[in-house]
Amino acid sequence: MVRFEIIVLILYLAQKTSMRTSHLCFLLVIFCSCAVMLGQTSDMYIKAGQFYDSEKNVLLKEKAIRVVGSEIASIGAYNTIPENAEIIDLSDCTVLPGLIDAHTHVFFSQNAEADFAEHSIRTLVMESDALRTLRGAKRAKSYLDVGITSIKDLGNSGRFLDVALRDAITEGTTSGPRIFASGPILAAEGGQIYGVLHIHQHLIDGEYRIVKGMEDGATAVREHVNQGVDLIKICADNLPNRTHLSVNEMKSIVQTAHAYGITVTAHCVTDQSAWNAITAGVDGIEHGFNIADSTLALMAKKKVFLVPTENSRTYMETYARLVGNEGEDLDWIEFYMDEMTNRLKRAIAMDVSIVAGSDNYTDIGVSPGESSIDMLRAYSDAGMKPLDVLQSATYFPAQSLKMEKRIGQLSPGAFADIIAVKGDITADFLNTMDQLVFVMKNGEVHFREKD
Numbered sequence: 278m279v280r281f282e283i284i285v286l287i288l289y290l291a292q293k294t295s296m297r298t299s300h301l302c303f304l305l306v307i308f309c310s311c312a313v314m315l316g317q318t319s320d321m322y323i324k325a326g327q328f329y330d331s332e333k334n335v336l337l338k339e340k341a342i343r344v345v346g347s348e349i350a351s352i353g354a355y356n357t358i359p360e361n362a363e364i365i366d367l368s369d370c371t372v373l374p375g376l377i378d379a380h381t382h383v384f385f386s387q388n389a390e391a392d393f394a395e396h397s398i399r400t401l402v403m404e405s406d407a408l409r410t411l412r413g414a415k416r417a418k419s420y421l422d423v424g425i426t427s428i429k430d431l432g433n434s435g436r437f438l439d440v441a442l443r444d445a446i447t448e449g450t451t452s453g454p455r456i457f458a459s460g461p462i463l464a465a466e467g468g469q470i471y472g473v474l475h476i477h478q479h480l481i482d483g484e485y486r487i488v489k490g491m492e493d494g495a496t497a498v499r500e501h502v503n504q505g506v507d508l509i510k511i512c513a514d515n516l517p518n519r520t521h522l523s524v525n526e527m528k529s530i531v532q533t534a535h536a537y538g539i540t541v542t543a544h545c546v547t548d549q550s551a552w553n554a555i556t557a558g559v560d561g562i563e564h565g566f567n568i569a570d571s572t573l574a575l576m577a578k579k580k581v582f583l584v585p586t587e588n589s590r591t592y593m594e595t596y597a598r599l600v601g602n603e604g605e606d607l608d609w610i611e612f613y614m615d616e617m618t619n620r621l622k623r624a625i626a627m628d629v630s631i632v633a634g635s636d637n638y639t640d641i642g643v644s645p646g647e648s649s650i651d652m653l654r655a656y657s658d659a660g661m662k663p664l665d666v667l668q669s670a671t672y673f674p675a676q677s678l679k680m681e682k683r684i685g686q687l688s689p690g691a692f693a694d695i696i697a698v699k700g701d702i703t704a705d706f707l708n709t710m711d712q713l714v715f716v717m718k719n720g721e722v723h724f725r726e727k728d
């Protein structure tokens with residue numbers, strides 16, 4: 278706008294002073310050249326000793342990533358770097374796309390021993406939106422600190438506080454990962470907050486969008502679209518609340534969301550609710566703790582992704598200690614690990630796309646970001662190979678958002694969300710992932726370890 282006004286001013290002065298046409302042209306050319314130079318963002322090159330191609334799921338050697346502004350402009354060999362170019366030398370590192378956590382709740386945090394429903398009510402009644410958002414912003418930033426440059430925040434975020442925080446981060450008001458926001462979870466009567474008396478049910482509306490029938494499901498999606506959500510999250514079941522959405526309600530939700538070009542992912546604990554949600558046409562299943570082989574086969578056939586939100590043995594031992602388990606009380610961890618490993622292996626064997634998600638909302642004494650990165654350890658514990666774990670935290674979650682050209686991979690046209698770790702990622706995956714030395718988001722360096 279300013280440049281346009283200056284051009285108008287030059288033309289005005291030329292007219293007033295009867296400036297010769299050749300002089301006028303000269304002035305305009307000089308001005309336009311300066312404007313172009315000032316507006317140009319400078320190129321930067323990142324030397325990647327090892328380079329992870331998340332689409333092909335392979336490691337390549339010695340690549341130069343050219344970053345212009347907020348995007349990756351090109352990928353080439355080292356010898357494509359011009360002389361005197363600005364270089365970030367990560368030639369002794371493995372360079373990866375920024376990681377994606379496909380299941381977070383940055384607006385909700387409880388202690389290990391706290392009851393989910395009681396804490397939800399406490400949050401709704403005693404935590405203002407302002408305080409909740411500021412706390413959410415701090416939690417969100419901790420994701421960026423560990424190299425998670427995008428998150429799918431799936432509800433328990435009041436009334437669209439996630440959309441507000443997303444916008445504040447996008448405009449640079451506060452620092453954090455890219456947020457893909459679902460807004461309030463669409464659920465049947467009572468949502469997931471069990472034990473609330475009938476006279477207090479209105480409180481639930483502060484956290485969930487209660488769906489009452491097929492037409493209301495479509496209306497709920499339109500309300501969410503109108504508020505600018507990136508995707509829709511539903512609760513196919515509300516356990517331990519007994520209520521659940523019907524297949525027809527879910528169909529109505531899915532059809533409306535798809536008409537607006539956004540995806541629907543479904544929280545499912547029981548196998549029946551997962552089957553119902555898949556039948557209704559959802560794009561993804563969250564948790565799926567009790568999922569049967571027949572349901573996994575249907576998911577593979579319909580290309581529905583699974584977000585297994587398990588934790589590692591290390592995490593579980595910490596959690597158990599915090600809730601006061603001792604001796605034989607700890608036996609459940611073995612059972613849990615067996616179940617988790619078994620289910621993940623069955624899903625992989627059935628060719629279901631695994632999308633990494635932490636579902637982290639419990640304070641175990643570290644930052645939410647540090648706690649969420651545990652998802653990599655969990656999948657590794659369950660036997661997934663290092664590059665497969667990485668693909669589940671980069672390319673597949675990007676694909677689940679239909680954003681694979683923009684996030685989750687290092688390719689021309691993608692956002693420059695780039696991280697680097699030191700060490701041999703295929704031989705010593707977990708320790709290497711702990712050696713984070715570089716985080717860039719949107720072309721800006723967020724963290725770089727000093728040599």
Ligand SMILES: [Zn+2]
Pocket residue numbers: 380381382431636
């Ligand atoms: Zn969750």
